[in-house]
Amino acid sequence: MNLNLLLPEISLCVLAVVLIVIDLLLPQGRKSILGYIALVGLAFPAVFTLSLAGVQQVSFSGALVVDQVSVFFKLLFLIAAALVILSSFDYTRRLSILQGEYYALVLFATSGMMLMASTRELISIYIALEFTSITLYVLAASIRNDAKSSEAGLKYLLLGALSSGALLYGMALTFGLTGSTVLNDIASALAQRGISAAAVLGLVFIAAGFGFKIATVPFHMWAPDVYEGAPTPITAFLSVASKAAGFALVLRVFLTAFEPAEKTWLPLFMVLAAVTMTLGNFVAIRQTNIKRMLAYSSIAHAGYVLTGLAAATAGATSGMLVYLLAYTLTNLGAFIAIIAFSGQVGSDQIEDYNGLSRRAPVVSLGLAICLLSLAGVPPMAGFISKVYLFAAVFDAAAKNSGLYYLVVIALLNSAVSIFYYLRVVKAMYFGPAATEESLHTAFSLRVALSAAVAGVLIVGIYPTPVMQAASVAAQVLFH
């Protein structure tokens, strides 16, 4: 047992508890200082995580692993948490949200996601996943006296409970067949005893449980409603960090525990990837609410990332990591711009974005850059990560010719997606403005948006460090 390996998670939980205590001591009206404490406090888990870089160690009877993959994901979650907290300053003040508990829950959720990226034992995986999910259910419902937010929380909870049931059932079947809950032991038991029909059932149930977390078709139904109703910073958090945490689990469980059953799940994920990106993109076209549009777009992006799993090579896995990082920065940027607009315009309808470039030129430019990056236009991060991922999947097609079609479908989908992203850009730049009155954006939102856009451009123009880190991390999963 080595507690040092858990320092990032422990420090986040301690910080969250400290926030709640400070919240009690602060007089009403001074609560906004809590956000700053949460943001500055993130330095502790960040330092602890960085100090674990390069460590390769298993602890807690094999339940916890710290390796390059988990460190990569932990840094990604910290970036997301920092931007979400920064973009919540203005939002929580404007709507009736209990600030102390809100920031504490964001930190708890981050801690849960970190555990998801670090556990390699089924019971710990399940508890870490529930820890994260329960925190996010509450956060989705955290706008007080708001019917849509309550609806989002309730829907997320009910469908989440269903998917947890499927996940547990799959885990129980897998345990019954292999006699172990540790991923590596499951792999050796499966290799030794062969892949029975029950093992396939267990695998499918587990895939369904994780599929809910990353919002792949057909487990995506919750995403649009929850994304629309939840507080927008939480929507951003759900769409990037929670999804990345789900992918961390999918990668570890399928590339480790179910590695002997690769022939079974490769076609499964190939079909899931194709269906997910196609449905996400085509339904996104019809949306009139920008939060719902981005919900379907995030479903489509989950499909793109899944192509890497359908290839299941070290190169493709490294592509998935780069893609997830680029997507995290880009999508956060887009949501931060949406928070800035909806605070002033009071609406999330795309038609209300008409002529916004003349009323808020800087924020419009930021949103345009992020949307173009989501569409995969150079020189943004979205372009280079798509190239990197799809090229790796294409390389793997030599041994699995179905991947050729998958890459073609992914490229066609990217082309389709340009349409609905550009529609928003067109509305902002060429639409008729209702008024010419300029909009004031909170300073914290401008800082958050600049940071996200800077990240998008840096990763887009100079991606080498990220790619190196990702490919070193991916090697860990393919000893």
Next chain:
Amino acid sequence: MNDPIIAIAFFVLAAVLLISALAVVMLRNIVHSALFLALAFVSVAGFYILLNAEFLAAVQILIYAGAVMILLLFAIMLTQRANTPMSNVSNSQAGLAAIVAAAVFVVLAFVLSKTSWLTGAAAVTQPNTEVLGKALFDYYVLPFEIASVLLLVAMIGAIVIARED
């Protein structure tokens, strides 16, 4: 399952569990549903006893049939509605749900009946409460600790959702 008494007990418990679980879902009066849920919890405790897990059985009765049920009944009482006999809402998708459930059952029953499960070589230690406690605080200490943070979060979450200003 070689002992006929255990086999009979298993099938009786299974029948009680299935019927009460179905009653929870299908009855129109939410109070009746809640009471059948208590029965379902108790029959699950019976399964634990059959599996020689007497500590789990006791916990199941204490926490689920006891604490959780009391909470549930209080919640129902405190959210009194006008028409209690028709208080369990349902929708038009019951038929579809039945078809899906039946299909899943057929697939599961078919596959699981053909599976050779991995069974432990050693007999279950009796009594196993001490072994369980040691496992929880030693081998499974990580999930145990995460679960305790989870409970803290659940408590904070309940306050966030329920607090009046």
